[in-house]
Amino acid sequence: MLVRPKDGILDPQGQAVEQSLRKLGFTVEQARVGRVVDLDVDASSAAEARERVDEMCKQLLANPLIEAYEVEVHE
Amino acid sequence: MTSKIAVIQFPGSNDDRDAVWALNALGADASLVWHARTELPERTAAVVLPGGFSYGDYLRCGAIARFAPIMDAVTGFAAEGGLVLGICNGFQILCEAGLLPGVLRPNASLSFICRDVSLRVERNDTALTSRCEPGQSLVVPIKHHDGAWFAPPELVEELEAKGQILLRYEDNPNGATADVAGVMNESGNVLGLMPHPEHAVDPLLGSGDGALILASLLDTVGERASGALALA
Numbered sequence: 001m002l003v004r005p006k007d008g009i010l011d012p013q014g015q016a017v018e019q020s021l022r023k024l025g026f027t028v029e030q031a032r033v034g035r036v037v038d039l040d041v042d043a044s045s046a047a048e049a050r051e052r053v054d055e056m057c058k059q060l061l062a063n064p065l066i067e068a069y070e071v072e073v074h075e
Numbered sequence: 076m077t078s079k080i081a082v083i084q085f086p087g088s089n090d091d092r093d094a095v096w097a098l099n100a101l102g103a104d105a106s107l108v109w110h111a112r113t114e115l116p117e118r119t120a121a122v123v124l125p126g127g128f129s130y131g132d133y134l135r136c137g138a139i140a141r142f143a144p145i146m147d148a149v150t151g152f153a154a155e156g157g158l159v160l161g162i163c164n165g166f167q168i169l170c171e172a173g174l175l176p177g178v179l180r181p182n183a184s185l186s187f188i189c190r191d192v193s194l195r196v197e198r199n200d201t202a203l204t205s206r207c208e209p210g211q212s213l214v215v216p217i218k219h220h221d222g223a224w225f226a227p228p229e230l231v232e233e234l235e236a237k238g239q240i241l242l243r244y245e246d247n248p249n250g251a252t253a254d255v256a257g258v259m260n261e262s263g264n265v266l267g268l269m270p271h272p273e274h275a276v277d278p279l280l281g282s283g284d285g286a287l288i289l290a291s292l293l294d295t296v297g298e299r300a301s302g303a304l305a306l307a
Contacts, residue, residue, distance in 0.1 A: 009225075010250065012185045063135060063171070065178045066225060 001053055003062045003069040004034030037061055046073045080105035080296070081115050082123045083149065083165075085140050090126035090162065090273060097273035098123070101290050110143040120296045121158035122149055124165025126218075126271060136179060136221045137167030146172065158202055158299075159265045160292055163219055166257075166267030175258055175267045176234060177226035182219070183250025189218040191281060193245040194256050194270060201241055201259060202295040203266045206287040212245060213284040215270040222269040223250040224258070237261055242268055266292075 005011040011032050018031035039056070043049035053071045062069040080098050084091045084107045091107055098105035105123070108116060115122065130139035140146070146168075153159045153174055161169040169175040182188060191214050196207040207213065226234065231253050234240055242257035249269075257268030268288075275285030 010180075010183065012181055012183050012250075016185060060134070060138065063138070063178050065227065066180060 001037050001039065001057055001061060001069055001071045002034055003037070003057070003067050004032055006066055006068045009066050034067075046075060049073050079103075079116065079118050080121045080123060081108040081119045082106065082125055083108050083110055083143075083145055084125075085110045085127065085129035085143060085164075087129040087131055088125050088127035088164070090164075090271065093271075094123050094125045094162065094273045097276045097285070097289055098293070100276055101286060101293055103293050103296075108145065110140070110145045113144050113148060115145070115148050115152060119152070119157070120300060121160065121292060122152060124149070124159070124161040124168050125273075126163030126165060129164055129168065132164075132221070135171065137164060137169075137171040140164075140168045141172035150174065153260075153265050156262065156264050158292065158295060160203065161265075161267035162271060162273065163217075163222070163269055166269055167221065169265060169267045174265045175260055176230060176239065177224050177252075177255070177258065179219075179221050179269070180223045180225045180250075181221050182223050182248075185220075187218070187220040188222070188248050189216070190248075191216050191275075192248055192256075192270060194242045195245050197240050197243060198238055201263055201266070201291075203241055203257070203259070203268070203288055203291050205291040205294055207291065213242075213287065214282040215272055215275045215285050215288070216281070217248060217270045219249070219269055222248075223252075224255045224269065225252050226255075231255075234258060241266065242270070 014032040021028045041049045057069045082094045095105045167179045194213045196211045199207050243254040247254045259266040272285030272288035275282040
């Protein structure tokens with residue numbers, strides 16, 4: 001699952017990365033820093049795995065006040 | 076009668092002993108309670124979640140500590156109206172546990188900040204500020220990397236309306252939303268703040284203003300105890 005700061009939430013880490021990239025000469029509009037959590041889940045279907053990870057995100061992996069998340073399932 | 080206060084010790088707590096020391100210096104009967112216990116000691120009158128870096132601040136500060144075995148007892152204690160104070164990491168834990176509104180984010184500067192700050196007391200009819208005057212300025216140290224309290228505008232508005240904002244920074248050090256340094260829940264029995272009152276109980280160490288905050292808490296504990304005695 002991928003978790004990143006919600007739109008509109010100040011991301012000082014992203015800003016620091018953005019500034020560093022500019023100092024290296026890259027053209028960057030914006031950088032946002034999130035986090036990846038790889039989970040091995042034994043499930044009978046992709047849909048079931050997605051549902052379970054979604055629940056994990058809600059209860060622990062993301063804080064809905066400040067973070068948005070996406071779940072990607074690879075079989 | 077002295078007030079029995081449980082200071083919870085998580086792996087990575089580092090202000091637990093200071094909290095016990097400061098509360099006892101103010102006349103309480105505070106002692107450490109290990110996080111792996113599943114019950115609070117008998118006759119616990121208040122619970123303090125101290126500062127530190129519980130569980131290494133993994134994932135998000137306070138996110139893991141809220142699953143510590145003792146936290147079910149703390150949540151139950153709070154639900155019954157028991158007094159719970161979170162300082163710094165303790166504040167982060169209470170927010171992550173949903174016992175207090177908002178969340179603590181990395182400081183806007185991304186630096187660890189360790190210095191005295193001035194706080195403004197928003198109201199003095201609370202368990203944490205009864206010894207203060209409204210508008211009073213208190214000098215109390217902060218020491219944190221993730222101390223910027225955040226809540227969306229509609230939540231801030233609601234908290235303002237319900238008077239749940241206790242303390243504000245006079246010169247916002249960390250980018251906290253609406254300069255908020257401390258909040259409480261709607262019923263006023265769960266309270267949290269980023270600054271460290273336990274490090275400011277003796278003017279010899281810079282400031283004695285933190286004693287006003289902790290002594291307010293102890294006053295509330297004492298009032299509740301005498302109220303219970305009168306009822307019995």
